[in-house]
Amino acid sequence: MSLDLIEIRQQITQIDRSLLKLLSERHRLAFDVVRSKELTQKPLRDVEREQQLLQELVQFAENENYQLEAQYITQIFQKIIEDSVLTQQVYLQKKLNAEREQNIHIAFLGKRGSYSHLASRNYATRYQEQLVELSCESFQQVFERVQNGEADYGVLPLENTTSGSINEVYDLLQHTDLFIVGELAYPIKHCVLVSEQEDLSKIDTLYSHPQVIQQCSQFIQTLDRVHIEYCESSSHAMQLVAGLNKPNIAALGNEDGGNLYGLRVLKSGIANQENNITRFIVVAKNAVAVSPQIHTKTLLLMKTTQQAGALVDALTVFKKHNVIMTKLESRPIYGKPWEEMFYLEIEANTNDPDTQQVLAELKEYSTFLKVLGCYPSEIVKPVEIS
Numbered sequence: 001m002s003l004d005l006i007e008i009r010q011q012i013t014q015i016d017r018s019l020l021k022l023l024s025e026r027h028r029l030a031f032d033v034v035r036s037k038e039l040t041q042k043p044l045r046d047v048e049r050e051q052q053l054l055q056e057l058v059q060f061a062e063n064e065n066y067q068l069e070a071q072y073i074t075q076i077f078q079k080i081i082e083d084s085v086l087t088q089q090v091y092l093q094k095k096l097n098a099e100r101e102q103n104i105h106i107a108f109l110g111k112r113g114s115y116s117h118l119a120s121r122n123y124a125t126r127y128q129e130q131l132v133e134l135s136c137e138s139f140q141q142v143f144e145r146v147q148n149g150e151a152d153y154g155v156l157p158l159e160n161t162t163s164g165s166i167n168e169v170y171d172l173l174q175h176t177d178l179f180i181v182g183e184l185a186y187p188i189k190h191c192v193l194v195s196e197q198e199d200l201s202k203i204d205t206l207y208s209h210p211q212v213i214q215q216c217s218q219f220i221q222t223l224d225r226v227h228i229e230y231c232e233s234s235s236h237a238m239q240l241v242a243g244l245n246k247p248n249i250a251a252l253g254n255e256d257g258g259n260l261y262g263l264r265v266l267k268s269g270i271a272n273q274e275n276n277i278t279r280f281i282v283v284a285k286n287a288v289a290v291s292p293q294i295h296t297k298t299l300l301l302m303k304t305t306q307q308a309g310a311l312v313d314a315l316t317v318f319k320k321h322n323v324i325m326t327k328l329e330s331r332p333i334y335g336k337p338w339e340e341m342f343y344l345e346i347e348a349n350t351n352d353p354d355t356q357q358v359l360a361e362l363k364e365y366s367t368f369l370k371v372l373g374c375y376p377s378e379i380v381k382p383v384e385i386s
């Protein structure tokens with residue numbers, strides 16, 4: 001056994017390349033699986049099979065004395081399975097909605113390097129499409145650019161696991177003719193970005209978007225007398241800080257974005273919650289058809305009467321039809337004090353006759369009901385093993 005680091009690293013690189021080759025072979029099998037399921041019309045996801053597979057792998061590693069922890073094995077394979085599920089979904093969705101362009105214009109908030117930009121990049125990559133970037137100055141402008149045809153899609157944050165709902169986006173959904181056609185989750189990893197400073201205690205001004213400031217509030221409290229400069233996006237903050245190039249100021253943003261502006265990470269892992277994920281929605285002018293084999297979500301906009309129990313009555317429709325509700329949000333109606341609009345996200349496909357029945361019954365309990373979109377759920381919940 002050699003203890004020469006260069007030699008050991010060469011071995012590691014070789015093994016990693018072999019792993020990549022095997023991952024690519026497994027990735028290609030996802031296409032065979034989905035073609036087979038197209039014939040049988042089986043649902044893409046088979047949680048029982050996933051559980052069985054993970055259990056077998058953990059057992060196999062133990063029998064072979066591989067010295068790998070069960071949690072390590074499950075985490076890796078959950079990720080591999082997620083890729084397989086999403087690959088299969090994209091295959092079916094592209095076939096069903098054949099008119100998708102090769103170059104897609106996506107409108108998003110902020111400049112290059114904003115979280116919305118990074119999420120847009122992921123969306124285009126997932127569909128193996130070339131992204132044409134349209135950066136916008138406000139959420140409203142994202143909606144407008146899709147509406148006027150400049151952009152094929154708009155990518156907008158809807159909720160974050162630390163700071164909750166993004167109310168402005170919910171409010172804009174109340175008045176749009178666009179449809180939600182997709183969703184994606186993007187892990188948010190905030191860090192302190194600087195142009196030259198080495199010492200955190202010398203920073204007295206932080207630039208960032210209000211959401212980012214809120215998500216890092218506990219870390220900010222640990223800093224002495226720091227002044228906050230609110231910016232319209234974290235990428236604006238990064239650009240400003242790079243331009244000012246002063247030792248006492250820093251931006252809160254992400255590492256990839258910071259690289260684009262020549263900033264470096266002074267401290268990472270500063271969000272209140274370690275698992276900080278933003279869920280983005282994708283909006284377009286036309287609704288998409290979603291394959292019945294895919295786990296699907298539908299977002300509804302509903303107004304009930306002002307009578308006592310009106311919302312509870314409406315919700316009993318879901319219970320009666322065994323429909324899972326994944327989100328309930330309410331927002332005031334502009335110009336109508338104390339009146340509320342409800343946003344209901346359910347696990348359902350509007351093409352399914354059962355869902356149509358649910359919508360028909362829901363209508364009886366509401367004074368306004370609109371489907372904001374029916375879209376493939378692109379958040380693959382990992383299975384656990386006991």
Ligand SMILES: O=C(O)C(=O)C[C@]1(C(=O)O)C=C[C@@H](O)C=C1
Binds near residue numbers: 033044047084085
């Ligand atoms: O075996 C299948 O049915 C697959 O689709 C493959 C696979 C996997 O990647 O292992 C992916 C998704 C299913 O939920 C189960 C397993």
